[in-house]
Amino acid sequence: MKAYSSARDEFEGEAEVFLDANENALGSAASGHFNRYPDPHHKALKERWSALKGVGQERIFFGNGSDEPIDLLIRLFCEPGKDYIITLPPTYGMYKVSASINAVENKLVPLTPDFELDMPALTSAWDEHAKLLFLCSPNNPSGNLLRRQDMHELIKSFPGIVVVDEAYIDFSPEASWIDELEKYPNLVVLQTLSKAWGMAGIRVGVAMGDPYVIAMLEKIKPPYNLSLANQQLALEAMANHEKQKNHVQTLLAEREKLIHALEGVEQVRKIVPSAANFLLVEFDRADELFHFMIERGVIVRNRTRELHCEGCLRVTVGTSAENQRFLTLVNDFYA
Ligand SMILES: Cc1ncc(COP(=O)(O)O)c(C=O)c1O
Known part of the structure; x- marks a missing residue:
């Protein structure tokens, strides 16, 4: 051709x-x-x-x-x-x-x-x-x-x-x-x-x-x-490679904070070890949690119907404030 x-x-x-x-x-x-x-x-x-x-x-x-x-x-x-x-x-x-x-x-x-x-x-x-x-x-x-x-x-x-x-x-x-x-x-x-x-x-x-x-x-x-x-x-x-590297460092630190906070939530059954800017997390009543979040303006990805991902939501690591808002809703949902 x-x-x-x-x-x-x-x-x-x-x-x-x-x-x-x-x-x-x-x-x-x-x-x-x-x-x-x-x-x-x-x-x-x-x-x-x-x-x-x-x-x-x-x-x-x-x-x-x-x-x-x-x-x-x-x-x-x-x-x-x-x-x-x-x-x-x-x-x-x-x-x-x-x-x-x-x-x-x-x-x-x-x-x-x-x-x-x-x-x-x-x-x-x-x-x-x-x-x-x-x-x-x-x-x-x-x-x-x-x-x-x-x-x-x-x-x-x-x-x-x-x-x-x-x-x-x-x-x-x-x-x-x-x-x-x-x-x-x-x-x-x-x-x-x-x-x-x-x-x-x-x-x-x-x-x-x-x-x-x-x-x-x-x-x-x-x-x-x-x-x-x-x-x-x-x-x-x-x-602007320096800016990219700074963003990566910040997001990695935020990811660790998010993991730490989620580990303290009783209804979190599993956090898959991540080498990316997101976490796959298995929750009790994941579908309900997903809809609870949407109604309050926070969107995560519902992966519960994917193979090996039953009960799992995929959460992108956001800014510190966004992650905090997500965590607050997780805690509100199970309260
Ligand atoms: C694994 C993987 N590959 C490729 C892509 C697509 O990326 P792009 O925006 O470069 O098309 C994505 C986007 O989510 C992804 O998760």
């Missing part, structure tokens, strides 16, 4: 007059200069991300959120009706949704009840039509890291691409899998600006992997998948 060739792709060098892309030379209806198409190759972003992460630019792909590379990877590797992906419930919901949209089967190999990899079940789960294995670590909604040694074994033995989704890696005490990219050409690591970087509203995600896989993602993506505004704001965020 030949990739779309944009007006700017067909021209190299310096120019003063651009009459090649049917843009509006008079300017933008909004304030700011948005009348020109953005860089489809995200050069400035890749340069900056490469310096931040120590990963070569040829290994970096930028998407409209990490949801976009999830969808593109499925489209790239799976033939509808023939190939399948493997996901490990309970986990992030978009793998399954993207597979469905693309008419690709999603084989489920559940995590164990303590949210670990079920190695015997996994290693007998695939044949040559298994093209992608999604490992979410830290996992959403449980928050725990998957066991590293098991992940090494899976990456070595899986016949297709292993996608390690690291949306929450900045909150984790363990190193990122990007350090292993050179060792494993079948590894793709997803990260995002939506969590620790606090940029969920602009939709910027990153896939990192083997240069050939990255080149294929570049080939099939919509040409202007990141708007100029997105690219500018993502660059601004990356230039």
